[in-house]
Amino acid sequence: MKSNYFQFVRSGLAATAFLATTAVFAEPQHGIAMYGDPALPPDFVSLPYANPNAPTGGRIVTGEVGGFDSLNPHIRKGRVPWQLRFLAYESLMGQSWDEPFTLYGLLAETVETDSTNLWVEFKLRPEARFSDGSPVTAEDVIWSYETLGTKGHPRYAGTWAKIEKSEITADGNIRFTFKEPDRELALIMGMRAILKKAQWDDASFEDSGLDTIPISSAPYVIDDFEAGRFVSLKRNPDYWGRDVPFRRGTNNIDELRMEFYGDATAMFEAFKAGELNTIRETSTAKWAQQYNFPRVTNGEVVKSEIPHQRPTGIDGFVMNTRRDIFKDWRVREAMLQAFNYEFINGKLNGGDGLPRIASYFHNSVLAMEPGEASGKVAELLEPYKGQLLPGTLEGYVLPASDGSARNRKGIREASRLLEEAGWVVKDGVLTGQDGKPFVFDILLKQGSAEHQSIVNIYKEHLERLGIFATVTVVDSAQYRERTDAYDFDMTHFIRGLSLSPGNEQMSYWGSDGVTNPGSRNLMGMNSPAAEAMIQRMLTSESQEDYRAAVKALDRILIAGRYAVPLWYSNVSLLAHDANLKFSDKLPIYGDWIGFQPDVWWSE
Known part of the structure; x- marks a missing residue:
């Protein structure tokens, strides 16, 4: 794992229901x-x-x-x-x-x-x-x-x-x-x-x-x-x-x-050699191209694809809004425009790639509806209209490119937004009103080869805007220390969201995490509207009211432009020895906590 x-x-x-x-x-x-x-x-x-x-x-x-x-x-x-x-x-x-x-x-x-x-x-x-x-x-x-x-x-x-x-x-x-x-x-x-x-x-x-x-x-x-x-x-x-x-x-x-x-890499080689007898794969390209080694072809290892009905959650690169360079939502939108998702997805995942995470509760009944907010969702958001970012009420859609390496449209829009936020290019370097260049560091955990590949492409795109990013790779202990102390500019993060979100959402997005160390609020968001939606979730008396509060929270999160979302799959990929079995009746959460090893057996 x-x-x-x-x-x-x-x-x-x-x-789901x-x-x-x-x-x-x-x-x-x-x-x-x-x-x-x-x-x-x-x-x-x-x-x-x-x-x-x-x-x-x-x-x-x-x-x-x-x-x-x-x-x-x-x-x-x-x-x-x-x-x-x-x-x-x-x-x-x-x-x-x-x-x-x-x-x-x-x-x-x-x-x-x-x-x-x-x-x-x-x-x-x-x-x-x-x-x-x-x-x-x-x-x-x-x-x-x-x-x-x-x-x-x-x-x-x-x-x-x-x-x-x-x-x-x-x-x-x-x-x-x-x-x-x-x-x-x-x-x-x-x-x-x-x-x-x-x-x-x-x-x-x-x-x-x-x-x-x-x-x-x-x-x-x-x-x-x-x-x-x-x-x-x-x-x-x-x-x-x-x-x-x-x-x-x-x-x-x-x-x-x-x-x-x-x-x-060493872990995958150990699985190929039989030192491990189960492994999860997150890359569909690798699943298709590299799981053809002898233990697979001779039937000793089988490949299981396990569907699920849970929300995508968020998997991507989060911007730390405690840092001055990421406080302005227009800058964060520019970072999203510069991220050429279609090109990166195709390059790393092959073919048409994987679908993108469109919002935090995407792929579930709790996800925000496309377009303008309506009904109970609009009613819940209305009191906070003056503090909501553009796209929250109107509907927010992630920028998309034509799939080419240049991403001209995205780069043009990113340049416009950065200029509007007070940044100008001087001698090829994006510079703020204080004369300081737009530079930042991307913190990654050791062993995250896929994320490093993504970041290497992203850096090239950012350089076209005059933005120069560095990458720091640390071991898991240092990574935890630094993220607990919010000592990073940008980092990869995952937040798994379930079909029954509740109190944990305050740890993820609540204002206490802006300064208190060790919270899950890595982006440092401080949104009274988000906290009000979470409180409404906890006190709703009906399924309808509960879902409306979650959908409203979903809008606030995605329109906050706090993270650059990656891809998702509604199927988990597990390779394992053929003697390891599980029931044909799968839970709605699919391959989740309580699945492997809890309900598996060996024949």
């Missing part, structure tokens, strides 16, 4: 949905995309570019294999990836919330156990939530700040009371990793590195590792939850091993 693949995820979660009615729980339930009722009944056998009769055994060996210096994915510092957050930990509830945003009981037997969305209560399963055999207690749950929210990675802080009170009720349940109504918060509170409190009584949670392996209740435990080289997880033969409906037909593989490489 490529190390940036699930940054699309990381975060955050969304869907919602039920129109609002669920009001008067008593404990086996599951909870953002809108309506869970699709699966209380006596469901397994998730619809899992095979409850799958055999157990075998191993999955994946590749990663980079290294690691910690095994605790919940802390602020250190490099951690990203998969550990999902493979080595459990939460109170588990998400079904065949529904927009629906959770079913895992560590928790039941969930209950009130009609005003002010609290949520969980009842633990009495049989729940940590991997050392000790019971999972309500005290462990409360401690885990508080520790993650106050000492853990910044991604947990926003949610914890919304909690008024956490308590153990008289009957031993765990209840969280919210500071204000929030429909999504009841679900989010079911999705935090649960750790063993006693393990950290005499140890520093926030400073844990390779000397401490956090104890959890998950089906897999870390069995072996070598710093920066590999991590091996083994299926726990004494796992407590094998008969929980959410778990039936999942976690069938005996060993999950992650091998680490210096670059993507």
Whole structure:
């Protein structure tokens, strides 16, 4: 797996369709949905995309570019294999990836919330156990939530700040009371990793590195590792939850091993040689041209194309508006005009290439409608009309070229916009009113060969405008440090967006991230209108209102011209050993968290 693949995820979660009615729980339930009722009944056998009769055994060996210096994915510092957050930990509830945003009981037997969305209560399963055999207690749950929210990675802080009170009720349940109504918060509170409190009584949670392996209740435990080289997880033969409906037909593989490489080329060669037995491919040209090596032609490796119905999210080059050169939207539009997408796409992806990401929720029912805003979307945006950038209400379409290398039309328009913004060309160099040249740096992570190829072409196009860009390539640790501190001009970024976007959107686009380090708001956007749309999403009482708020947010984001979008595919490309199998029934999210390795098996 490529190390940036699930940054699309990381975060955050969304869907194709919602039920129109609002669920009001008067008593404990086996599951909870953002809108309506869970699709699966209380006596469901397994998730619809899992095979409850799958055999157990075998191993999955994946590749990663980079290294690691910690095994605790919940802390602020250190490099951690990203998969550990999902493979080595459990939460109170588990998400079904065949529904927009629906959770079913895992560590928790039941969930209950009130009609005003002010609290949520969980009842633990009495049989729940940590991997050392000790019971999972309500005290462990409360401690885990508080520790993650106050000492853990910044991604947990926003949610914890919304909690008024956490308590153990008289009957031993765990209840969280919210500071204000929030429909999504009841679900989010079911999705935090649960750790063993006693393990950290005499140890520093926030400073844990390779000397401490956090104890959890998950089906897999870390069995072996070598710093920066590999991590091996083994299926726990004494796992407590094998008969929980959410778990039936999942976690069938005996060993999950992650091998680490210096670059993507070395990782691909390792797959060709059989050192890895599964790999994800993001380049359709490479998929078509380079997956013809002996292990493919003799049938040892098969190529699987897995469709999905989730939003594209955003994948591209983000401009840091904290930098003076990118504060003006006209400059950002000029950067978009200069990016010759059609030429770059055809050159790197072959033929007609891949479709372009047209907006942040493109390829889904949540995407903005083309043309002028209307109906509820227009009503939501109207109060902010004076602060919205051109294209938000009228409709924004990314610039397109004729596919030739020169991109004359785009360069002319970019020149016009730059001149309008106060930039002039002097001796072949674009110069500002302060006499300083338009120069900037593009920060990339080591191993991103495709992005470097894109940037090399882009630089040539920018030079025609008198703009001279440099490229800095750093390792993953430096990259995280610099992006957490917003120490870059432009960088590649991915934000995965789901069919049920909610609270995580504030971390992505909220104004707190303009100055507070470690947020996901890399562009530094500060938009009261965007924050109002997010708040409306969290308080909507109907599917119609919710979708309108998301569509309005989509307009604000794309018209903000914060990023240069790349391409997308509604099909994931996985090459894997022929003995690795998955069900014919695919979840609507396709190849997403909870798919490989969770519902795969080995024959």
